[in-house]
Amino acid sequence: MKPRDRTSGRVLALGVSTGFVTIIDQAAFSFAVPGLRDDLGADAGQVQWLVAGYSLAFGAALLPGGRLGDVFGRRVPYLVGLLLFAVGGVIAAGAGDANTAVVARLVQGLGAGLVNPQVLGYFQDLFTGPARAKALGAYTVAGSIAGLVSPPAAGWILATAAPGLGWRFVVLLSVPVALALFVVGLAVLPSGRSRAAAAAAAAAASASRGTAATRGGRDSRGGLDLVGLALLMAAILALMMPVTAGVPGGPLWLVVAAIAGLAFTGWERRVTRRGGSPVLDPALVRSRGFMLGTGVATLIFGAGLGLGIVSTLYLIDGLGLPALTAALLLAPRALGMALGSMQSWRVATRFGRRGITFVLAAGAMAVAVEAALVSTGSEVLVLIALVGVGTVHGVLYGLAIPSNQTLTLDHAPAHAAGVGAGVLALTQRLAGAVCLAVGIGLFLAAPTPAAGFATAAAVFAALSAAAVAISAFDRAPVRVH
Incomplete structure (x- = not known):
């Protein structure tokens, strides 16, 4: 085996x-909260x-983390992020008061947000084609398995540990x-940027210097745009505060996000005109395939998370099942997603965008x-819907997400692979937060649990249909070779 093959x-x-350990932590933590x-x-x-x-800290760190990896290499941000994640877990598990635990979870989220774009960036740097x-399919499989095993693992720990220690062991799980x-x-990660990313960055820098010279500007390519990062993080936090953390004053936060977003856009244009290195590479923003693929990912990710929470609520509140029984009934959906993810590369390589659509x-x-079966109110049909049809949906979900990620990230320039991965992850995280809130709200506001599920599922079906329309609109002849 060649050294590059071994490294890859x-x-x-x-x-x-890494994907497994960060997701199992988030999935298991909810069991430790009581x-x-x-x-x-x-x-x-x-x-x-x-x-x-x-989630708040995770989302805020994604784009800065991706940019750091693109500019300075992915090894250091990955290691720092993983260390923050572990240290935050230790502090949270040993916390003597709630405020310490809150700060520790923020640190953990920050660490996970630094790590995530480095992993996807490495995949972009080291792998091509199938x-x-x-x-990317294996990464999604790891997440599916983490979601499958974390509830029973956390339940077993809480059932067997001494009083007062169970939640601490769950927090320490990862x-x-x-x-x-x-x-x-430390031992296996390559240092610096990949050759492809370095070559692409050099080409972009050369083009930027030419543009700057033509316009009489000065070149600052290759640096880190700290002002742009600060403005972007302000806009992201303002968007996430009301939907993720439930902070009051939603309209005001939207105004703050709009102002920060406009300031960020103006600043980025200024940086680009002067031949600098903007946070969001212009080639990334102009890429029709990347933007449409990101829209698809945003809608299907949000719809999937929203459907998952209302399914859980319906089994517990509608049918009166214990939480563990509900988790076991929904396990086939997660298993179906894992199985679908294993085969998702075939969709991307054989059928491309048409197959994803x-x-x-x-x-x-x-x-x-x-939605139609649950709205009947028949327990038999409900179980067929949530277990049988839900498993089929899980398989399809697993086929679609990694293959769409593959085609979308193929449109990202090599020197902006980390930022591209951060954009993709951030939009999905925002959509997930919004759809979770919408799903819970629709379910609780309905006159009956069956009506609540049917209403929420209809909304998420509409979002899925919108994703189909966007995917069909992407007519670029892209297929992974």
Whole structure:
């Protein structure tokens, strides 16, 4: 085996393991919240921040993390992010008060947000064609398996641990693995940027210098645009605060986000005119395939998370099932997604965008069928819908997400692979937060649980149909070779 092949294989294993450990932490933490709340005396606001703080910090760190990796190489941001993730977990598990636990979860989220774009950026740097599609599929499989095993693992720990210790062990669940990955990362991760990314950056810098010279500007290519990053993070946080953390004053936060977004846009244009290195590479923003693929990913990710939460609520509140029973009934959906993700590379390599559009259309139909069956109120039909049709939807979801990611990231320039991955992850995270809030709100506002599920599922089916339309609108002849 060639040295490059060995490096690529090791980075793939490391990246997949990293995806698993960060997702299993987030999925298991919700089970630790009741015990943490009781032991530390957390009030309602602190509990909300315990749940939302991780996602808030994660989302805020994605684009800066991606940009850092593109400019300085991915090794250091990956290792720093993983160390922050592990340290945050240790502090949260040992917290003596709720505020300490909240800060620790923010640190963990920041670390995970630094790590995520580095993993996807490495996949962009080291793999091409079907190999890249398989790597992204394996990453999604790891997430599916993490979501599948974390509820029973957390439940077992809470059932067997001594009172007051169970939630602490659940919070520590991912820390030993994260520390092991840190040690492995020190040994196997390549330093600096990949040759392809460095060559692309040099070409972009050369073009930028020519433009700057023509306009009489000065070249500052290759630096880190700290002002642009600060403005972008302000806009992201203003968008995420009301939907993720439930902070009041939603319209005001939207105004703040709009102002920060306009300031960011103006500043980026100024940086580009002067031959500098903007946070969002112009080639990325101008790429029709990247922008349309990101829109598809945003809609299907949000719809999938929203449907998952209303399915859980319906089984518990509508049918009166215990939480563990509900989790087991929904496990086939997660397993279906894992199986679909394993084969997603075939969709990207054999059928390209047309194949993704077909799979998305079938998934939207599956959601509509689920809604129709649940609205009947018959327990038999409900179980067929949530278990049987839900499993089919999980398979289709698994086929669509990694293959769409592959085609979308193929449009990202090599020197902006990390930012491209950050944009993709951030939009999905925002959509997930919004759709979770919308799904819960629609479910609770309906006169009956069956009506609540049917209404929410109809909304998510509409979002899935919109994703089909956007995917069909992308007529670029893109297929992974």
